[in-house]
Amino acid sequence: MTVGVLKEKMNRVQIPGLDKAIAERKGFDRESHAKGSVYGGKHNQCVILPGNVSMVAEALERRNQNWFVRTKVANNLIIQVGDSNFHLHKLPMVSKCGYLNRLVFQKGNGAGLSIQIDNLPGGAKTFELVVKFCYGWKVDLTAANIAPLYCAAHFLQMSDDLQQGNLISKTETFLSFLIFSSWKGTFQILKSCESISLWVKELQILKRCSESIAWKACTNLQAFSSGEDDTQLLKSLEDNMQKSKSEGVDNWWFENVSSLRIDHFIEVIQSIKSKGMRSDIVGSCIAHWTAKWLSQITFEPDIVKLKNTTQKLQRVTIECLIRLLPTEENSVTCNFLLLLLKVGLVMKINSDILNMLERRIAYMLEICHVTDLLVKNHGDKDSVYDVGIVTRVVEYYVSFILSSQRPKIFAVGRLVDGYLTLIARDENLNVKSFRSLAEALPVEARFCDDNLYRATDMYLKAHPSLTEEERISICRFLEYHRLSKEAREHVMKNGRVPLKITTRFVLLQQVNMTKSMTSMGSSYRRSKTQAMVRVSKSLGNGCISSRKEIKQMSKEVETMKMQLNDLQICKLKLQKQLKKCTL
Structure with a gap:
């Protein structure tokens, strides 16, 4: 949709003031236009006035939880929205609200009629704007209130069938304009939609915003940026774009998208996928959102001590993220998948999803680097890195992937030995964790055990307080005939190796x-x-x-x-x- 089409649509619903908003964007005359039903102020803001007013009101006053419209005519309609009571008049309200018109007709024409409205989108705060519109006061529209007001207008059935230029048509026009023209405004709209999710989906607001973001993320920034309020944002995004291009990554939009709630984020990512965005960029965006989300959560080693509703929400979130991942090869890193697996185990997510994730990581082991396996622990007494999660994936690889006769098992052997060497110096790494990973691979996964011996020796050196029994258990997989000549000689001279192992090597040498x-x-x-x-x-x-x-x-x-x-x-x-x- 172009600006010209939007302008034409605005004129059809008697909002000629859009000319002024467009003039402001292009630097033309900023003086107010002649009388009109809409006029612009700052970018992403608009003021609307109803075309016809049934009753002139002097003021809208608030007294605690009660709102009173002050006129020369006594109030004859009370509308309760949440904890607030609005003392109004039938004529201005029913003339513009089909929903109220029907309820008043059903309840009769008696004085002091009271109506309770449940589940009004936006609640009392939005209904206050509706009341102002019905009584002829100006209503300030912004990116923060346009979506709730648009949904409330649909809820109250404020269509042009009742009155030309009614609230649905006017909010629809400004909403469309914002979604089309403003990057920042689109995210503000989505933020305001968090409490009215059902209406947002039903009225396609979420879909329209998601498609707009996806289109802009895949398009040159200059094609959609506009308005004075976006000047600083534009400069910031342009800097990000230049930095991204220099780094070979088109990720200038990550930070904004990562501010979205999970359901809105999913919708945006699906739209971005449909626009043909590269799978590795989509995967990086999901990783960025996940890192930001995880930074707000505190995990306990055994169980997440939270309310059941919060646990369920977090469990659903991690399951949705795993399902959202691009399926293309190398679209996400092994390190990120291991992090998701770790969180999934803590959250106790669906076992089928866990198996799917383990299988995907296992297939990636043959092309991984040692740094890809480094997933941090956060407990004071835990090892620096989560060795258990790596052992779990390696065991899965041995159990299921090896059966398909994968040709790169030696690459996995080198990977595991390199990882063991890297973590061996960790003082908090216990014998059981080190030994379990060392023994997870079969003998045929290594050409020789030199690298494994090097990691073992480093572990013994970093843990001098081990008992003789513990040292024997950690060295029991060392075999004479699987070590090179240099390694065997080192074993026989190594005072850290248990005496039993050294004796065996010397005798076999003899x-x-x-x-x-x-x-x-x-x-x-x-x-x-x-x-x-x-x-x-x-x-x-x-x-x-x-x-x-x-x-x-x-x-x-x-x-x-x-x-x-x-x-x-x-x-x-x-x-x-x-x-x-x-x-």
């Missing part, structure tokens, strides 16, 4: 050395069989129990290495001589 020397024909004093017997007895009886013995065994290993090296050199010399002889 066995390997003995095998190599025996295969090369060495006359070393201990045979292969003897070495194996010693290892079995030592491990079974626990006879090796001191660091001193470990050092002695390590020296023997070094001696064996030197002998093995000598044997290899001798073997090479013999092979060279043999080749010369054959030639």
